[in-house]
Amino acid sequence: MEMAIKTEPWDAAEFLGSEEDIRHYLEAAFEDGDPVVIRSAFADVARARGMTALAKDAGVSRETLYKAFAENGNPTLDTLMKVTKALGVRLSIAA
Secondary structure (H helix, E strand, O other), X not given: OOOOOOOXXXXXXXXXXXXXXXXXXXXXXXXXXXXXXXXXXXXXXXXHHOHHHHHHHHOOOHHHHHHHOOOOOOOOHHHHHHHHHHHOOOOOOOO
């Protein structure tokens, strides 16, 4: 008799407990280069930090973050800059 394998959804936000974890996670998303992966990474980070707290720290509304980082969201550069600053990271260009 075969036993069914029980699985549970994996949530990256549960594993983003430190600032270093968050930085490495966002770095990996940007290295991938896919805008969907980047948006999803920011959504995971926002959930890990708490949407309300991150919105307050970034000076945007919670609804703005939910919309920007939703599955079909398209965050503006302004929102990304505010969120990265609130997270204590920055976007940069490197050769």
